[in-house]
Amino acid sequence: MPPEELEQLNRLIAALKRGDGSALDGILLLAGRRMFALARGIVRNTADAEDVVQECFLKIARAAGSFREGTNGYAWIMRIARNTALDFLRRNKRTATEDIDACFRLTDDRYSAERREEALALEEALSKLTEGERRLIYLRYYLDLTVREIAGETGMSKSAAARELKKAEEALKGELRMGQKGE
Amino acid sequence: MSEMEKDEKIERAFERYTGGGDLPQVDLSAAKAALTEARTEERRRAEKRRKVWTLAVSAAACLLFAVALAFLLLPFGAPDLEAPSGSDHPPAGESPSAPEHFSLLSATAESAGYSELESRCGSAVLPFRRFSAAQNASAQYTVYRAGGEDVLLSAELGYWNGMTKLKATVYVDLSAGKYLAEELEDYADLPMSRDGYRYEAEYIGGEYVSRALLTRGETYYVSMISHNADALGLLVKLLTE
Known part of the structure; x- marks a missing residue:
């Protein structure tokens, strides 16, 4: 992610941490495609990947309070996306490994x-x-x-x-x- | 060693690669509602922490006042009491240290089978033996790692109770209290039940959302949603008997 976008993303997560729900729209615009690409790669199905991204945003909203400002927000989001996609596979009794x-x-x-x-x-x-x-x-x-x-x-x-x-x-x-x- | 820079050309290629498709169709209203809920919960916890802190500070102030008063009064005819030997106060610096917090969301998680867990987690996994062995039950395990070690085991359990399939999540602390998942932090605030473990059930949308924290050799965090008010008690019995 280019530095200026990463900076913007970190600002949005900080705003989310303060309770600003509209920051989620910005996060979706900045990181949504990449989260979707990662989820699609792991669950190997477009509709499932959309469900995973949807669930990710729930988790991001719930976990925003634990985000440490000054760290890499993009890596944080991608780790949530990766874990959520692997959880999705586990829940659906599919092998939870990354291909x-x-x-x-x-x-x-x-x-x-x-x-x-x-x-x-x-x-x-x-x-x-x-x-x-x-x-x-x-x-x-x-x-x-x-x-x-x-x-x-x-x-x-x-x-x-x-x-x-x-x-x-x-x-x-x-x-x-x-x-x-x-x- | 300073952090290695990314290769710009590859970074740009990946930018265009992963950002090449459409935006996924995501409805953010549920996430926004969850944010409001999380903020309310956070404020509730902060308020509780503030109250506990205020109480602790008041108690410490009272103690200090009493000690100061004793020092002032002792020279004026207080009886010559010898300090008892073999005091049972712990030596300074031996208070148990606070656990290090980590988040389940960002921790490294690995799925594992029951037989692998037997050697990896020892007795912590024994309560799940019957769920892995039974035909009418299922169990899926995830081991969470922090600081390079296994710190938490999660078991997603499913089993039939009469005509109803019950589903529950049980977390087992593998770190002997050294690490604590942020998501499990508030279990310690649950009220103590008559059965000797912390337990709370809320009736939400026609179902019982129950949570329990119990220590039986290991520390277990149990959560389940069920139509049956006794379901969690039954599960605890299955885990501990």
């Missing part, structure tokens, strides 16, 4: 023609990475985790996580360049 590859298969007719081309190129480039590299990219760019948090998730040391993430980023950029040349 990261499904999170990287979002392109459909909801995308405009121009965006669809870009999205397909990114998906193609991601598919060329190793599973481990895709996971690191997912944690960093989809969930907005910090390197320290990624280290905690993957069981790596912080320096190893930073090193591996850098390698995954270079591999992805390489694949994106290759894709452009091939066009």
